[in-house]
Amino acid sequence: MNKVVANADEAVRDIPAGATLMLGGFGLCGIPENCIASLVKKGINNLTCISNNAGVDGFGIGLLLENKQVKKMISSYVGENAEFERQLLSGELEVELVPQGTLATRCMATGYGMPAVFLQAGYGTEVQEGKEVREFNGKHYLLEMAFDSDFAIVKAWKGDKMGNLVFKDTARNFNPLMAMAGKITIAEVEELVEPGEIDPNHIHTPGIYVHRIFQGKDYEKRIEQRTVRQRG
Amino acid sequence: MNKVVANADEAVRDIPAGATLMLGGFGLCGIPENCIASLVKKGINNLTCISNNAGVDGFGIGLLLENKQVKKMISSYVGENAEFERQLLSGELEVELVPQGTLATRCMATGYGMPAVFLQAGYGTEVQEGKEVREFNGKHYLLEMAFDSDFAIVKAWKGDKMGNLVFKDTARNFNPLMAMAGKITIAEVEELVEPGEIDPNHIHTPGIYVHRIFQGKDYEKRIEQRTVRQRG
Amino acid sequence: MPLNKEQIAKRIAQELQDGFYVNLGIGIPTLVANYIPEGVNVVLQSENGLLGMGPFPFEGEEDADLINAGKQTITTLPGSSFFDSAMSFGMIRAGKVDLTVLGAMEVSENGDIANWKIPKKMVKGMGGAMDLVAAAKNIIVAMQHTNPKGESKLLPKCSLPLTGVNCVRKIVSDLGVFDVTADGFVCLEYAPGVTIEEIKAKTAGKLTIAADVKEMTV
Amino acid sequence: MPLNKEQIAKRIAQELQDGFYVNLGIGIPTLVANYIPEGVNVVLQSENGLLGMGPFPFEGEEDADLINAGKQTITTLPGSSFFDSAMSFGMIRAGKVDLTVLGAMEVSENGDIANWKIPKKMVKGMGGAMDLVAAAKNIIVAMQHTNPKGESKLLPKCSLPLTGVNCVRKIVSDLGVFDVTADGFVCLEYAPGVTIEEIKAKTAGKLTIAADVKEMTV
Numbered sequence: 001m002n003k004v005v006a007n008a009d010e011a012v013r014d015i016p017a018g019a020t021l022m023l024g025g026f027g028l029c030g031i032p033e034n035c036i037a038s039l040v041k042k043g044i045n046n047l048t049c050i051s052n053n054a055g056v057d058g059f060g061i062g063l064l065l066e067n068k069q070v071k072k073m074i075s076s077y078v079g080e081n082a083e084f085e086r087q088l089l090s091g092e093l094e095v096e097l098v099p100q101g102t103l104a105t106r107c108m109a110t111g112y113g114m115p116a117v118f119l120q121a122g123y124g125t126e127v128q129e130g131k132e133v134r135e136f137n138g139k140h141y142l143l144e145m146a147f148d149s150d151f152a153i154v155k156a157w158k159g160d161k162m163g164n165l166v167f168k169d170t171a172r173n174f175n176p177l178m179a180m181a182g183k184i185t186i187a188e189v190e191e192l193v194e195p196g197e198i199d200p201n202h203i204h205t206p207g208i209y210v211h212r213i214f215q216g217k218d219y220e221k222r223i224e225q226r227t228v229r230q231r232g
Numbered sequence: 233m234n235k236v237v238a239n240a241d242e243a244v245r246d247i248p249a250g251a252t253l254m255l256g257g258f259g260l261c262g263i264p265e266n267c268i269a270s271l272v273k274k275g276i277n278n279l280t281c282i283s284n285n286a287g288v289d290g291f292g293i294g295l296l297l298e299n300k301q302v303k304k305m306i307s308s309y310v311g312e313n314a315e316f317e318r319q320l321l322s323g324e325l326e327v328e329l330v331p332q333g334t335l336a337t338r339c340m341a342t343g344y345g346m347p348a349v350f351l352q353a354g355y356g357t358e359v360q361e362g363k364e365v366r367e368f369n370g371k372h373y374l375l376e377m378a379f380d381s382d383f384a385i386v387k388a389w390k391g392d393k394m395g396n397l398v399f400k401d402t403a404r405n406f407n408p409l410m411a412m413a414g415k416i417t418i419a420e421v422e423e424l425v426e427p428g429e430i431d432p433n434h435i436h437t438p439g440i441y442v443h444r445i446f447q448g449k450d451y452e453k454r455i456e457q458r459t460v461r462q463r464g
Numbered sequence: 465m466p467l468n469k470e471q472i473a474k475r476i477a478q479e480l481q482d483g484f485y486v487n488l489g490i491g492i493p494t495l496v497a498n499y500i501p502e503g504v505n506v507v508l509q510s511e512n513g514l515l516g517m518g519p520f521p522f523e524g525e526e527d528a529d530l531i532n533a534g535k536q537t538i539t540t541l542p543g544s545s546f547f548d549s550a551m552s553f554g555m556i557r558a559g560k561v562d563l564t565v566l567g568a569m570e571v572s573e574n575g576d577i578a579n580w581k582i583p584k585k586m587v588k589g590m591g592g593a594m595d596l597v598a599a600a601k602n603i604i605v606a607m608q609h610t611n612p613k614g615e616s617k618l619l620p621k622c623s624l625p626l627t628g629v630n631c632v633r634k635i636v637s638d639l640g641v642f643d644v645t646a647d648g649f650v651c652l653e654y655a656p657g658v659t660i661e662e663i664k665a666k667t668a669g670k671l672t673i674a675a676d677v678k679e680m681t682v
Numbered sequence: 683m684p685l686n687k688e689q690i691a692k693r694i695a696q697e698l699q700d701g702f703y704v705n706l707g708i709g710i711p712t713l714v715a716n717y718i719p720e721g722v723n724v725v726l727q728s729e730n731g732l733l734g735m736g737p738f739p740f741e742g743e744e745d746a747d748l749i750n751a752g753k754q755t756i757t758t759l760p761g762s763s764f765f766d767s768a769m770s771f772g773m774i775r776a777g778k779v780d781l782t783v784l785g786a787m788e789v790s791e792n793g794d795i796a797n798w799k800i801p802k803k804m805v806k807g808m809g810g811a812m813d814l815v816a817a818a819k820n821i822i823v824a825m826q827h828t829n830p831k832g833e834s835k836l837l838p839k840c841s842l843p844l845t846g847v848n849c850v851r852k853i854v855s856d857l858g859v860f861d862v863t864a865d866g867f868v869c870l871e872y873a874p875g876v877t878i879e880e881i882k883a884k885t886a887g888k889l890t891i892a893a894d895v896k897e898m899t900v
Contacts, residue, residue: 001700001701001723001725002701026512026513026531026535026549027512027531027535028528028535029512029528029529029531029535030529052549075589076589076590076591076592077588077589077590077591078588078589079586079588079589085586088586089586095587097587097589097590099590099591099592099593099594099595100511100549100553100590100591100592100595101511101549101550101552101553101554101556101557101592101594101595101599102553102594102595103549104548104549104550104552104553105344105346105550105553105554107550108550110776111772111773111776112337112768112769112771112772112773112775112776113352113772113773113774113775113776113777113817114337114349114350114351114772114775115350115368115369115371115373116350116368117346117349118346118347118348119346119557119595119598120345120557120595120598120599121553121594121595121598121599122594122598123598123628123629124576124626124628124629124630125594125625125626125627125628125629126625126626127590127594136347136348137347139347141347157529160761161761162725162734162761164761164763166433167433167546168433168529169432169433169514169527169529169530169540169546170510170512170513170514170529170530170531170532170546171528171529172433172513172546172547172548173512173513173548173549174548174549175548176548177548177549177550180772180773180776194760195759195760195761196759196760196761200401200734200758200762200763200764201398201399201400201401201404201434201764202433202434203763203764203765204548206733206763206765206769206773207725207733207761207763208703208725208727208733208773208778208779209773209778221528221529222528223526223528223531223537224531224535225531225534225535225536225537226526226537227520227526227536227537227538228520228521228522228523228524228525228526228537229519229520229521229522229523230522230523231522231523233482233483233505233507234483258730258731258749258753258767259730259749259753260746260753261730261746261747261749261753262747284767307807308807308808308809308810309806309807309808309809310806310807311804311806311807317804320804321804327805329805329807329808331808331809331810331811331812331813331816332729332767332771332808332809332810332813333729333767333768333770333771333772333774333775333810333812333813333817334771334812334813335767336766336767336768336770336771337768337771337772339768340768342558343554343555343558344550344551344553344554344555344557344558345554345555345556345557345558345559345599346554346557351775351813351816352775352813352816352817353812353813353816353817354812354816355816355846355847356794356844356846356847356848357812357843357844357845357846357847358843358844359808359812389747392543393543394507394516394543396543396545399764400747401732401745401747401748401758401764402728402730402731402732402747402748402749402750402764403746403747404731404764404765404766405730405731405766405767406766406767407766408766409766409767409768412554412555412558426542427541427542427543428541428542428543432516432540432544432545432546433546435545435546435547436766438515438545438547438551438555439507439515439543439545440485440507440509440515440555440560440561441555441560453746453747454746455744455746455749455755456749456753457749457752457753457754457755458744458755459738459744459754459755459756460738460739460740460741460742460743460744460755461737461738461739461740461741462740462741463740463741
């Protein structure tokens with residue numbers, strides 16, 4: 001069993017053009033910076049990206065967009081990116097907007113072997129279009145399908161060589177859900193340790209869900225909205 | 233916000249006869265010993281107990297059975313208990329057998345606000361009887377309903393006064409799932425600490441799911457199958 | 465005088481009860497956190513995966529791994545917990561969050577809300593708003609009573625694409641406090657200096673004035 | 683000579699591949715762990731919430747909080763992880779467990795399995811067996827070829843209540859190794875000293891002998 005790869009280039013080596021990728025993160029928090037850089041370098045296009053957001057101009061998935069590698073985004077919020085808007089309005093880019101909780105739960109459903117889930121979000125709105133509606137106990141639910149993704153690319157704080165992952169703070173977000181959902185799951189971590197160095201009770205994603213792991217480098221971890229208070 | 237109660241008697245004070253209870257644990261591992269003792273003392277009967285197992289003679293849920301407090305068990309495996317068998321064969325006790333993964337997932341569904349889930353277990357077997365069957369991608373699934381329980385009673389290793397819980401090893405099992413699923417959730421813990429003493433990244437059950445918490449005492453933590461190897 | 469944003473937030477803060485778990489949306493709702501009444505302990509949920517959101521960090525202590533749903537740097541408090549996005553919306557759907565406060569572009573007299581999309585404008589997405597309004601057990605909308613053109617945002621029927629149906633229970637606008645009932649909007653309080661006549665004139669949806677209507681205290 | 687239990691386990695262990703995640707049921711399957719070939723690293727899953735099950739603890743080191751699905755005290759290994767029962771069966775359903783080995787009372791020629799219930803006997807419950815057989819991508823059954831009365835347990839159709847349908851892919855019995863195919867049981871190997879005639883006589887379901895059938899190596 002060897003899940004460790006040398007770097008992001010090796011981790012994404014066989015991702016083909018036209019693949020469906022899940023990319024972890026919320027805004028720019030907890031995004032797989034190294035793998036995104038390698039995907040940009042690799043230049044494969046026609047990607048379908050499932051990710052809560054689409055990065056910003058010049059960072060995160062924004063880099064893939066600028067490089068015209070993305071055919072379709074499946075996201076809940078894409079408002080931070082001018083290039084995204086340009087491509088969308090020009091028809092170069094497709095977008096499927098999914099309520100955030102639905103997006104998260106459809107990832108989890110995949111990882112838990114559930115083909116579909118009933119969720120309330122979007123009932124009575126345009127999100128309902130084309131979906132089965134069902135009533136349980138007087139409330140209405142939409143039948144939402146589990147995602148089918150070729151690769152899931154996530155970023156963790158720590159990981160061990162067996163693929164066990166630990167996330168830090170709100171950088172957890174979609175990462176463990178997507179990690180469960182990839183046919184092949186790639187994890188980049190800030191610190192790669194030996195098996196046994198992480199307390200088995202603290203592991204968020206068991207290694208069984210992770211196929212490739214490497215220690216990333218040069219994390220910028222850009223802050224989108226720097227808000228502070230004054231001392232005193 | 234005060235979730236801390238003095239002891240198990242206070243925690244279970246308002247559980248009425250006829251209530252539906254979830255009880256955490258797998259076998260005798262991670263069971264809420266203190267609350268079970270208080271329920272026995274309280275003597276309320278006609279209980280419906282959702283629990284993976286039914287304890288053993290003289291311990292765990294076995295104590296409630298001996299005291300004739302249980303009307304119905306919803307479990308996946310009940311083979312360790314002679315009194316259980318006697319009551320079942322005499323018709324004093326009802327039992328609903330649910331596949332273990334289905335039992336766990338129906339608890340999770342409740343805690344995640346999902347009214348029902350599609351699961352493969354039991355397709356083509358007597359578990360299917362009366363259930364909707366649906367095909368997704370060539371596989372067959374049963375529609376299984378989320379549980380509706382009045383109280384969930386769980387046992388954690390550590391907890392803080394805001395109700396955050398941490399479980400130890402395989403004593404986690406059904407506990408965090410049931411903790412999410414109770415209309416009122418009662419947690420007994422081996423060690424009750426102040427808020428902030430548990431790393432927020434290590435919390436398994438966020439306090440929002442827990443309504444009452446107390447530090448239990450005199451844990452026996454009986455071992456069902458003591459298996460050892462010789463030092464060589 | 466119509467309320468300013470801080471006053472709207474302050475009035476909503478009076479709805480908080482000790483022990484509440486609360487989700488505050490972006491904009492005016494965020495300001496509610498500044499006016500939590502003394503002796504009332506609430507836990508703020510941020511739907512990107514945090515219970516127990518604290519104030520902004522001191523300068524120099526920002527952590528890129530610790531943000532709220534508005535992508536702002538924040539802090540934790542003793543008793544905070546982190547979780548993934550599925551559990552976050554799970555607890556919302558399961559009714560564990562006691563109160564959700566969010567903004568709206570339009571609310572209809574039956575409690576429909578529109579706050580995510582304007583036709584012909586760039587669509588940014590619904591984020592978590594649809595999940596929140598579909599499942600929260602108690603939703604208060606914080607909003608201006610009229611749009612910049614002076615048109616009522618309390619309507620018989622929303623004209624914009626909906627975020628959720630029949631879900632808003634209460635509105636605090638710059639003009640007053642309104643319940644949303646089976647019988648339409650019911651004015652419970654009016655802002656100091658605002659007349660019932662002004663409220664009537666600026667409310668397009670069905671409006672009733674409560675028998676015990678009173679001036680708001682902020 | 684028919685195989686003994688250890689030999690059945692040993693033969694199944696040959697099916698393990700490096701990197702496999704494996705769930706071993708109670709009984710003969712548990713013994714498979716004792717015969718994992720050198721150089722093959724597998725991770726054992728215990729469906730009560732553990733990946734990386736280690737050996738029994740040394741006497742005096744038993745921990746009531748650390749048991750396997752058979753309720754036996756066990757240990758962890760470097761790289762072990764704990765999780766709740768929903769995630770445990772989630773990973774099974776999602777096909778992340780490479781191999782499941784379990785016992786059976788009956789298997790039918792189309793891969794149905796019965797191993798949980800005997801009419802008129804006390805029903806103990808299916809535990810996790812139905813979840814495992816419904817979702818595991820690769821199931822090997824470890825069993826005696828015949829019941830104590832000498833009747834075949836490889837049948838045209840199961841007579842006992844089913845645990846799962848059309849799910850068993852391979853059987854290792856005391857008499858041989860069998861694939862379960864669209865064309866029924868296919869004998870791939872026979873136990874040393876066991877004749878094809880004996881296998882034919884003791885197999886009630888449709889049986890084909892593979893052209894390259896060979897003696898088992900254990």
